Amino acid sequence: SGSMSGEPIRRAAEAMQIFLRSLPQGCRFNIVGFGSRPELLFDEPRAYGEETLATASAHAQHVQADLGGTELEQPLRQIFRWPVPSGFERRIVLLTDGQVSNTSDVLRLVRENQSAGKVYTIGIGSSVSHHLVEGLAEAGRGSAEFVAGSERMEPKVIRQLTRALQPDEAPRLSHVEWPGSSFEEIAPASLAPQADAQAATGVVCCGQRVTISALLRSAVGPPSSAPPALRLHFLAADGRAARLELPVRTLPAGRQLHATVGRTLVREAAAVESATALAARLQLLSEHTSFVAVSSSVAVPGPLSVASANCPTLTGDAGGVVDFPEFLSLMARKMKDTDTEEELIQAFVAFDRDGSGSISAAELRHVMTNLGEKITDEELDEMVREADVDEDGAIDYQEFVKMMMGDGPPRAAPPPQGAASQGAASQGAASQG
Numbered sequence: 001s002g003s004m005s006g007e008p009i010r011r012a013a014e015a016m017q018i019f020l021r022s023l024p025q026g027c028r029f030n031i032v033g034f035g036s037r038p039e040l041l042f043d044e045p046r047a048y049g050e051e052t053l054a055t056a057s058a059h060a061q062h063v064q065a066d067l068g069g070t071e072l073e074q075p076l077r078q079i080f081r082w083p084v085p086s087g088f089e090r091r092i093v094l095l096t097d098g099q100v101s102n103t104s105d106v107l108r109l110v111r112e113n114q115s116a117g118k119v120y121t122i123g124i125g126s127s128v129s130h131h132l133v134e135g136l137a138e139a140g141r142g143s144a145e146f147v148a149g150s151e152r153m154e155p156k157v158i159r160q161l162t163r164a165l166q167p168d169e170a171p172r173l174s175h176v177e178w179p180g181s182s183f184e185e186i187a188p189a190s191l192a193p194q195a196d197a198q199a200a201t202g203v204v205c206c207g208q209r210v211t212i213s214a215l216l217r218s219a220v221g222p223p224s225s226a227p228p229a230l231r232l233h234f235l236a237a238d239g240r241a242a243r244l245e246l247p248v249r250t251l252p253a254g255r256q257l258h259a260t261v262g263r264t265l266v267r268e269a270a271a272v273e274s275a276t277a278l279a280a281r282l283q284l285l286s287e288h289t290s291f292v293a294v295s296s297s298v299a300v301p302g303p304l305s306v307a308s309a310n311c312p313t314l315t316g317d318a319g320g321v322v323d324f325p326e327f328l329s330l331m332a333r334k335m336k337d338t339d340t341e342e343e344l345i346q347a348f349v350a351f352d353r354d355g356s357g358s359i360s361a362a363e364l365r366h367v368m369t370n371l372g373e374k375i376t377d378e379e380l381d382e383m384v385r386e387a388d389v390d391e392d393g394a395i396d397y398q399e400f401v402k403m404m405m406g407d408g409p410p411r412a413a414p415p416p417q418g419a420a421s422q423g424a425a426s427q428g429a430a431s432q433g
Contacts, residue, residue, distance in 0.1 A: 034074075092120065
C-alpha cells in the first residue's frame with residue numbers, strides 16, 4: 001500500500017529476497033501484493049525452481065508502494081480459494097507496516113479457514129498494528145514477529161520461515177487442564193476443550209514460545225488449595241498422546257496480570273458481543289470499548305469574584321520570598337498542628353528523591369533550588385550537620401522528624417520503599433499544585 005513508501009517497502013523487499021532464497025526445493029509459491037487491489041506475481045502458485053526464483057527475485061527488487069490503501073480481506077480470500085495439491089500444505093507469510101479498517105472481518109476470515117493453511121506475520125516499523133499482526137497469527141495458528149527501526153530483518157525472517165516449514169504432522173498441544181477448575185475463556189482459542197480430542201485443532205509449538213492466557217470459571221481458593229501443576233496434553237501425528245505437568249506459581253494480587261490476559265482473550269473472541277462484554281467486565285480498552293471521562297463539580301449561584309491578598313505569615317522578613325529557614329519553620333508549624341504520621345512520611349519522601357531512606361546534601365540542595373534559595377556548599381553542609389545526629393552524612397527519618405517537630409517522642413521508620421514511592425508521587429503532584 002502507499003503507506004509503505006520509502007524504508008518500509010525497502011525492508012519488505014529485503015525480507016522477500018531472504019524468503020525466496022530460503023525456500024526448499026519441491027515447494028510451490030506465489031507473491032501477492034495488497035493495497036486497494038491485490039497484485040499477483042503468478043496466476044496461481046508455481047513450482048520453485050531457477051526460472052521462477054529469478055522472476056520472483058526481479059519482482060521483489062523492483063516492488064513499489066503503489067497500490068493505494070490497505071485492503072487485506074480480498075487477497076486472503078483469493079489465496080484460500082487456491083486448491084492445495086495432494087501432499088502439500090499451505091503456509092501464508094504476511095508482511096505489513098500498517099493496519100486495516102475491517103480488522104474483525106479479516107480475523108474472522110482467517111479463523112474460518114484455519115484448516116486451509118497457517119498464517120505467519122511480520123510487522124514492520126513503529127506504526128504497525130499489533131492487534132492485526134498478532135491477531136492474524138493467532139487466528140491462523142501461526143506466529144508473529146516485529147521488526148522495528150534499524151533492527152536486523154534476517155534473523156526474524158529465518159525464524160518465521162523455520163516455523164512455517166514445520167509439517168502439520170508435528171506434535172501439537174491439544175488442550176490444557178488445571179485439575180479441579182474449568183476455564184471460562186482461553187487463548188489461543190484452538191486450545192478450547194473438544195468433545196473429540198483427536199479433532200482438536202491445537203497448537204504446533206515446536207521451536208517456538210507459546211503463551212497461554214485463561215480465566216478460571218470459579219476461584220481456586222487460597223494459594224495453598226490451588227492445584228500443584230498445570231497439565232499440558234499433546235498429540236502426535238499417529239494419535240499417540242503425551243502429557244506434561246508444569247508447577248503452578250502463585251503471584252501477588254494485582255491488575256497487570258488480569259489486564260494482560262484480558263487483552264489476549266478480547267483479541268481472540270470471535271464475536272463482537274463476547275469481546276465487548278469481556279472487555280467491559282475487565283475494564284480494558286479495545287476496538288469495541290473505550291473509557292468515558294466524567295467530571296462533577298458543585299455549582300455555586302451568583303457572580304464570580306476574584307480577591308487577592310498578601311500572606312504575611314509565610315515570610316518572616318516580609319521579603320516576598322520563602323527562604324529555607326522560613327520553609328522549615330512553616331513545615332514545623334504545620335506538623336505541630338496536624339501531627340500525623342502520614343504527613344510526616346509524605347514530607348520525608350518529598351525530600352528523599354532517590355528513595356534511599358535518607359536525605360543527602362544533594363537532595364536538600366534540589367529542594368532549596370526549587371524554592372529559589374541560593375546557598376553555598378559550606379552553608380549546605382552546616383545544615384546537614386545540624387540535623388545529622390548520628391554523623392553519617394545524611395538525614396534519616398528519625399533525624400528528619402526531630403528537625404521538623406523539635407524534641408519529642410521517637411517516630412517509627414517510614415514504610416518500605418514501595419509505599420514511599422507512592423507517597424513521593426502524591427507529594428510531587430501536591431507540590432506542583
